[in-house]
Amino acid sequence: MFFGYIHLFEFFVSMMASRGYKCARWRVFDGLGQKIQTLIFVLLVANMVDGQIRYSIPEEMKKGSVIGNVAQDLGLDLRRLRSGRARIVSGENIQYTELKTDKGTLVVNERIDREQLCGETTPCSFSFEVILENPMELHRITVEVLDINDHAPIFPNIDRPIRLEISESAVVGTQFPLQSADDLDVGQNSLQDYILSQNGHFILKQHANPDGSRYVEMVLQKPLDRERHPQLSLKLIAVDGGTPQRSGTVNIDINVLDVNDNIPVFNQSVYKASVTENTIRGTKVITVNATDADTGSNGLISYSLSKTKGGGADIFSIDEKTGTISVNGLIDYEKEKKYEVRVEARDQGGLTGTSKVIIDVFDVNDNAPVINIMSFSSPLSEDAPPSTTIAIMNIKDADSDKNGQIKCSIDGKLPFKIESSLTNYYNLISDQHFDRETVSEYNITITATDLGSPPLSTSTKLHLRISDVNDNAPLFDKTIYSAYVTENNSPGVSIFAVRARDIDWGQNARISYLLEDTQVSGSPVSSFVTLNSETGVLSAVRSFDFEQIKQIQFVVKAQDGGSPPLSSNVTVKLIIQDQNDNPPQVLYPVQTGGSVVAEMVPRTADVGYLVTKVVAVDVDSGQNAWLSYKLQKATDRALFEVGLQNGEIRTIRQVSEKDAVKQRLTVIVEDNGQPSRSATVIVNVAVADSFPEVLSEFTDFPHDKEYNDNLTFYLVLALAVVSFLFITCLVVIISVKIYRWRQSRILYHSNLPVIPYYPPRYSDTLGTGTLPHVYNYEVCRTTDSRKSDCKFGRAGSQNVLIMDPSSTGTMQRIQSEKSILDEPDSPLEVS
Secondary structure, eight states: OHHHHHHHHHHHHHHHHHHTOOHHHHHHHHHHHHHHHHHHHHHHHHHHHHTOEEEEEETTOOTTOEEEEHHHHHTOOHHHHHHTTOEEEOSSSSOOEEEETTTTEEEEOSOOOHHHHHTTOSSEEEEEEEEETTTTEEEEEEEEEEOOSOOOOBOTTTTSOEEEEEETTOOTTOEEEOOOOBOSOOGGGSEEEEEEOOOSSEEEEEEEOTTSOEEEEEEEOSOOOTTTOSEEEEEEEEEEOOSSOOEEEEEEEEEEESOOOOOOEESOSEEEEEEETTOOTTOEEEEOOEEOSOOGGGGOEEEEEEOOTTSHHHHEEEOTTTOEEEEOSOOOTTTOSEEEEEEEEEETTSOEEEEEEEEEEEOOOOOOOEEEEEEEOOSEETTOOTTOEEEEEEEEOSSOHHHHOEEEEESSSOSEEEEEOSTTEEEEEEOSOOOTTTOOEEEEEEEEEESSSSOOEEEEEEEEEEEOOSOOOOEESOSEEEEEEESSOOTTOEEEEOOEEOOSOGGGGOEEEEEOOOEETTEEGGGTEEEOTTTOEEEESSOOOTTTOOEEEEEEEEEESSSSOOEEEEEEEEEEEOOSOSOOEEEESOOOSSOEEEEEEOTTOOTTOEEEEOEEEOSSOGGGGOEEEEEEEESOTTTEEEOTTTOEEEESSOOOTTSOSEEEEEEEEEEOSSSOOEEEEEEEEEEOSSHHHHHHHHTTSOOOHHHHHTHHHHHHHHHHHHHHHHHHHHHHHHHHHHHHHHHHHHHHHHTOOOOOBOOBSOOOTTSOOOOOOOBOOBOOOOGGGGGSOOOOOOOOOOOEEEEOTTOBSOEEEOOOOOOOSSOTTOOOOOO
């Protein structure tokens, strides 16, 4: 700003030097310059404290002339000007200044004519704002335009002289109003003085108007003598106070009339009236009245409006006969708030009386507010905090008082509010946090309404888009997914798909699916299934076997493409469904190729006698493992039946003597799968009461010739082995009894508790058999145990006939019970 004042001072010095003023005047001006410099420095400091920049420059500076260093005066870095896209915002149509962001200087962009810019207003200045973005800053700069003496005083109708008709009887001291000159300059450069050419009759008398302008009257100092000087020619010179001094001249032609010694006189020296703006043409404002004491033609008065400053004579007209003043032009309060016109009453003798009419203009609310959007940030990030500035608006109303007062509002219930910043500037700011997933855009209607009656309003619309922030993790439709796949599937088959949703937008909503590293039966889950990262489709890597693995549980992660990425997990249970791919397996009776197993049924067996039980299992599950037993073939179907569910072979009638000894049953075991699978077992039944009875029948079984020849040898050998084993077992039992008898004597003195021992004779390892379990029990008793009862129950026994094709004899395994104690009547029962 200081540079602006220095430029002004240098400008005045250069003008003084160019005009060649004398040394004395220069010394005076030099002292005045020092005072001006001091005043400029004081103003500079005051403005800096105020926080706004104010420059002063003379008008008519060349384009490109430096006004001031904005960056230095605002304390801004040149990089800040460039990064913030600093620019000038002005409501004027003409851009007088330009901001050089590379140097930080403010230069003249267009010719500045103070008279065109401000007219008579002093001081003359124009303001504009410098806006910076990222973050937003707003600075106001005021440039005061100083007047230079570039206009000379000009009289209206300079091509035509002022014509006056003055009666020779005009008395000394009579005043004759003259036209005033106009000087567009102001201050010292404006009109300062009037000079009348030398003459022997008139002198000038100058008057000042309330607005500071001057008007002159020519005063008769010496009576006129028409006979000596019927006409007079004078010159009126108007001079200003500028340097160099300028002047304007107009000729005055005076026609001396014969005696008319009374001038018209108005009944008021000053008339006051008022009119509202936009009053239609022809509307009467006020009527003035003047009288003339003369009679005849010298008493006839005509009214006229003289040329006045401000152009009032062009806006109003007067009826020259009645003196009624009417509206003749457009009245605009925003251009002129008050008019002063001078009314002249001239009689036929040439005498003129004057009066002043002051017309006040009342404002009408005829201008709606004007909204200019200076800056608008869209899109706006959804994580923008409250009180974030979204837009800067300049709102003006050309009316005054209440008609020019503005109230801003936002239509609807939106999370925004408007705050006033500088004069006529308003900021649109956010009032709460945003959520793009709830509202992705806003249509903001801003209405500016003045306080006039009736009020006028203007609206503008802003479309604000909310940009997305990755603030939502993907969400699965379910907390746990359950999928099913049938065993023996083809590798690579698609099983099912997981789905996740992300309510964010764009890249933040792009979801990738990943398998979490988990172990299934000691193997990574990736060796069982694979997951498509884009579609979430789960596929099998290999063929599953229900009998090996029945369920796979793993974790799938859904991750979005935001930064940083967000994710969520879901548990997936993959259940393997069984297929009927295994036939039933017969556990009993055991089918061997080297021997024939036969079940014996006594001829005294009643109805329902349990011959044997077919035991089978199926490694499948569910209904695929439900087994049913059917009798496919039988020697006598009327004698036996098979339990459908349990496989028990029972007699269905009383065995008779007529029934054949050798019975052959074919039992089929079938599961419930689709399609069903089955197994067949052959059961040989011997209907007889003793082994010799059935021996001859079963020797007829088809065997190899070599097997039949050696059968006797093997039977004898087996008998010998059994006898040896029997004798050996007997010796061992006797030895054990003696040993235990000795131990019992020791236990009698030790009072130790009885510890039973239960060795199983038959173990059903699969847990599915229904054959009876037979146990041996060993009991240790003390010497006092004779007083207690001990009884051994006899376990159910069955006779099993095993025939070996390579032997000729039979071996019957008979299970019996034997008391190992001396007392046969001990009633102890063990079950």
